Amino acid sequence: MSGRTRSPNEKLGAMLAVAGISNAGLARRVNDLGRQRGLTLRYDKTSVARWVTKGMVPQGAVPHLIAAAIGGKLGRPVPLHEIGLGDADPAPELGLAFPRDVEAAIRSATDLWRVDLGERGSAGGGRYWQSLAGAFSVAAYATPVSRWLITPADGAVARTLQDPSTRRVGHADAQKLREAAEDARHWDSKYGGGDWRAGLVPECLRNEAAPLLTGSYSDEVGRALFQATSELSRLAGYMAFDVGQHEAAQRYYIQALRLARAAADVPLGGYVLASMSLQATYRGFSEEGIDLAQAAIERNRAVATARTMGFFHLMEARAHARAGDEALCGQSLAKAETFLERSRPGDEDPHWIDFFNVDRFAADAAECYRDLKLPGQVRRFTQQALAKPQEGFIRTHSLRLVVAAVAELESGDLDAACAMGEQAMDVVERVSSARSREYVKDFLLRLEPHRAEPQVAALAARARALVS
Incomplete structure (x- = not known):
């Protein structure tokens, strides 16, 4: 040693x-x-x-x-x-660059996928990314965001190589990657970023996406290819974020934003920024979280659909809530709700925003009011968020249940808090998510003043076993 x-x-x-x-x-x-x-x-x-x-x-x-x-x-x-x-x-420096040149952007992304994935641990939470040991730094987002804001789309991305051995990439190849991203996104929503199948996403980036990006393709196919790989890289980042590997998530997000620029997909770039915003807010950088959400909003005015804009404003609200600004949080929530109400079935929403509905709005609003220490509002929105079954979103359901338990506790109903807490434990046990367990830890801390109560002692013992 x-x-x-x-x-x-x-x-x-x-x-x-x-x-x-x-x-x-x-x-x-x-x-x-x-x-x-x-x-x-x-x-x-x-x-x-x-x-x-x-x-x-x-x-x-x-x-x-x-x-x-x-x-x-x-x-x-x-x-x-x-x-x-x-x-x-120097491996931990990989993935932090946001190159201006498309060829350099391809190298930056594929180098990250190949080196990062060279040291996979056993199945489970976060070991896919253990080779990247650098610290998360919200300042690392400054250059990527400013360059994306200045130039959100590259001019031309066609790649024509004379070598006969070079793979010719077509629309079917890009579609295959997009389908892989969709399947993985829904799996992640069910079981969390630490589930063993989460490893399929980084493997897909390394074994499938990287060879395609270095192949030969037309401008049209290239845009579709960059779009699909951006979605996959964002998803890999979100999975890393969910298992607590924030430094790896940051690198995947930065590369996802760069690939979205090559795809000329401004709403997708905004979605990556919204993901960055949530991470920054979660890590305690609420002011930077506000900036990242607002960057997504500003570039997407008159570009993104109403549903997409609503989600961007929702992430802005989350950051304002963590900053303790009730007034601005309320304004952002009102905008998010208004945009969501404007959305119609016929809108050309991107497929990756299908999760954002009234229930999701209510769940995030509840978390905003939890951060603002307004338990009455938390109870109102959690009741709305939990009104319908959440079969396809088990992790999200676990988070909502814990927030609901906190709301009951903060409202002074210890019995209801414990009952809701037991329900939450049942669901958290089914997902592999460090984030869900962090919510449980927070609930445990809030229960501490009541530890002498029998029902609290039993629930706390179960919760401690879950998060240990």
Whole structure:
């Protein structure tokens, strides 16, 4: 574990001082980040002292975990050279670029899919992405978003190669990828991003999409191909987000946005931005979440359908709620509802927005009011969200049930909260989703003042077993 030695690493010591992290604190953060990636690490303050004073260089992914730990504290990416570990494997930088040139964009996406997927762990939550150890940084979205806003569509994407061995790509190839994305999207909605079949999406990107992108195709076929691969990359990012692998999700989202630009699909680019917005908001960057949602809204005025615009405003509302701004949240919710009411069956909605309906609006509105600490509103909207069966959206149903349990608890009805909590546990047990379990953890914390009550003790024991 110690690796090779050299002179004292003064850069690392200086960065620890700037970040205000002790040796023991860094060791703990590195161990925690490793555990999230399926790695068993047992570093302590002595290990860190060796890295700093004796220049010992840890092996494998550990240098990237060190950078991630420091970057997480500073709130920005920390390159390896800044901490004196610049000779480590640069793989974690993959996927963060948003190239201006289409050929470079193809290389950026396919390099991410191939290298990232080279180290798959066993089936289950998040190990598909454990080789990417960089820290999530909302600042990494700045350049991609600004370039997309300036130029949301590439001019021409035809790719004509003279090599006779080069694969000629047709509409059927692009359609096959689109169908794969649709199947995976519905599977993810049912069982969560950590289900073993979620691995089919990154495998499809590596084994099917990458060879097609490097083939030969007309401009029309190329647009369809970039559209399908953008959808797949966004979905891979959403699955990574759902299992708590935010750094990998960020890379997939950035590449999905770049591919949407090559597809000249502005609404799809907006959908990727909305996904980025939800992630940023969830990670505690509500102001940036607002900016990302508004970027999607501004570029799609008079372009996207009413249903699509409604969803973008809903993500804006989620970010305003996390920021604690009840007035702006209410305005965004009103716009989302108005756009949704304007939508008609004959509208040419993109297929990926089919999930957004009145029930989904109510569920997200409930979460907004939960964040704003208005339990009466939460109860009203959760009742609406839970009024119909959610057979195809098991993960979403689990989230709604936990939010409903929180609303009952915050309203002072402990018995109803526990009853709803038991229902929630039944559903959360059926999905592989770190997000669902985070909601359960939040509910557990809220139950703590009532831990002496018998019904609470039983429910809490079940919840702890589920999230441990």
